[in-house]
Structure formats: C-alpha cells, structure tokens
Amino acid sequence: MSNIKIRAKASNGVTTVKSLMSHEMETGLRKDKKTGEAIPAHFIQEVTAKWNDQVVMTALWSSGVSKNPYLSFKFNGGAAGDTVEITWVDNKGASESATAEIS
Incomplete structure (x- = not known):
C-alpha cells in the first residue's frame, strides 16, 4: 500500500489532481526534547x-x-479512465509512487 492518496477528476478538458502524501518532513532545525540533539x-x-x-x-x-x-494542481487534457501517477523522492533517496484513474 502506498503512502500517497490521489484523486483526479476531468471536466471540460482540464484535469484536477489532489493528493495527500504521508511523510515526516523534518527540517533539520528541530531538536529532540529528550536528548537535545538536532533531528536530521x-x-x-x-x-x-x-x-x-x-x-x-x-x-x-x-x-x-x-x-x-x-x-x-490542474493540467490541460485527461479523460475518464486515463491514469495519473505521482512519485516523490526525498533527500535520503527514498521514494514512493501511486497511480489513480481519472474520473
């Protein structure tokens, strides 16, 4: 199971894509409350x-x-049944990918 949720809908030649990605997104500026060490x-x-x-x-x-x-985001084109794929890569080299069908 992917950590990316996608919904895509086409209307009048424009496809609207909405996605939610699960990721901790640490800035590197916060410190661990117990140790005082910077969180990478x-x-x-x-x-x-x-x-x-x-x-x-x-x-x-x-x-x-x-x-x-x-x-x-939106893009021109797309029709019901077409596929949309979202992929991310983080600063540690990990990646996730998910695909959804346009409705």
Missing part, C-alpha cells in the same frame, strides 16, 4: 506527476514544506 533533515525533494506516462508537473521542494503535504 528528512524531507521530500522532488514530486513528479505523469498523465499516461507524460510528465505534467514537477515540483522541487525544500525543508519548509509541512508534514504529510497536500498537493493540488
């Missing part, structure tokens, strides 16, 4: 969205994005 930075660096294997959106993020980020 751990955040999503790049998010890519594809529609039928064609890239329609790329976002480059930094440590300033909140925990469990929500992302919404």
